[in-house]
Amino acid sequence: MASWKRTHTCGELRLEHADSTVTLNGWVQNYRDHGGLVFIDLRDRYGKTQIVFDPKFDPTMHELARSLRAEHVVSATGIVSDRGEARNPKIPTGDIEIKARGLIILNRSEVPPFEIGTEEEPASEDIRLRYRFLDLRRPKMQRILMLRHQIVTAMREYLNSEGFLEIETPILSRSTPEGARDFLVPSRMHPGSWYALPQSPQLLKQILMVAGYDKYYQLARCFRDEDLRANRQPEFSQLDLEMAFVDMDGVLSVVEGMTLHLANKVMGKNLVGPFPRLDYDDAMERYGVDKPDTRFGLELVDITKLAHETEFSVFKSAGCVRGINAKGAAEKFSRKDLDQLTAFVQEQGAKGLAWMKVEADKLQSPIAKFFSDAQQAELRNQLQAEAGDVLFFVADAREKTHAPLNALRNKLGEDLKLYDPAELRFLWVIKFPMFEWDETERRFIAMHHPFTAPLEEDWPLLETDPAAARAQAYDLVLNGEELVSGSIRLHQHEKQMKIFELIGMNKEEQEKRFGFFLEALRYGAPPHGGMAIGIDRCVMEFAGVDSIRETMAFPKTQRGQDLMMGSPAEVEPKQLRELGLR
């Protein structure tokens, strides 16, 4: 008996291989039994190839072939043959088929709960997660995980070529409150003490800078025990990067070079830098969000001044009224659609949604009557309105208009198909505020994180008006998703202590929580800065999927469970006793 080991994959044979004898290994995707001829589509992650069994050649093998079912694993040996007229133009290997001379069933499969070979989603997500070993066998999932591999490979390639060192930091780490809830791991050897899983390797990578590893990166697993979303998992991956002896432009140019390398090499784009930069304040003004999707316009227009002059009491009394002009969309929105949009923005915190359909000679709207002719003309002017447009307005305190308007803008962009989903549009957002006020804790908290340096010229503001101080922090936004986030760090321990103080941490707490870090800063810490890229979100964007669960092999459900292995799970009482927990 010949070897069952494959000589080729199921995706590589072409006409040029005709007449050679080959062996393929793979899963049976489909069988077509004609009583006489039996056709098998054999699939692996490289593709699929048709095998044909002819009873005239070997009746025993033909009978065996008739017993093949979906997802059996087989080794098929045979001769590569030109299919001639019978070729299948739909698949890359469709010019040839294998005329079987040998068949070994390596393993049979139970009837799978859903079909593996189809492109459309074959089952609901919980079924797919429960049978993840089958779900991941689907060509679509294999494409995504292969893309993910290419992305991280390209990242490593680029950074290695730039002289970066890949250095690992511990998973068993220490809780440093501030930020997300930690996952804790009890220590057996120190009962009552706990490790924490890292939310990011932030402090350790800064300490690596102190130690002189001036270009560092790591594909770091990060853990945050917070509620999940479509783009949030309790554990996720970051490309974590830090550089010493750089300023903001130094970091940005490396990240930009790497991002272009990724987009161009992996995605076959032809993008060039530099990416546009937008100040945080301008982003909030024009888009209502710090991560605008700039593939389309629909910028916000502030009509507060005009609104205050109208007779519409909601507008007159609101702190801020801002609008969006949905160009040419009047006929696309029925009254029912507009009601649904109103409900949509209310979910985002808006009190309501005012709308106006623009006609040649008037504005059609329940609130048009509150606007004088001159005011209507001015409104048209400010929003550059033309017949056929729909104008939307949200009125509220300024901060409260941001979320609903951004959500509305993104929804309109998507619903009205204002952009090409395949386009990759990058944008730097810079000059974030240092702090935001936390009403429940009655103190400032760091907007990025408390290790971020302010703009040099804003140091004086920290004494007089901390809320106005801006940080040397930067985000790289891709299609409305925050892809990269980073900052130049504080490297002088007095300045670091000053910032800790401003967020309400006294010297005692500083020493207790971050003593090791402050100490390191005293021993010749160089100026440094860096950033982190969310790998999973990056894959989401590049693969064009809208759930982070599609980008990782074994994701957890919204309630943090693995439906296949059944985690989290109870453990033996003995294990708890050893940990001193019971």
Next chain:
RNA sequence: GGGGAUGUAGCUCAAUUGGUUAGAGCACCGGACUGUCGAUCCGGAGGUUGCGGGUUCGAGCCCCGUCAUCCUCGCCA
């Protein structure tokens, strides 16, 4: 913790106003078939309508509770 959607055959879904024996496609099982490629044709089997309770002469459908999955607000330095 709050709001919302969904849950019917292995899978995806349907089932009129609460009314006869809960249907279809795919998958599965048996049979026919030598050029199919989502094979085709004939036949068959397959149901705790998520779970528990209630209303009713009668519940897949209405009510209450609960569980699961998803979306979302809060949360995520």
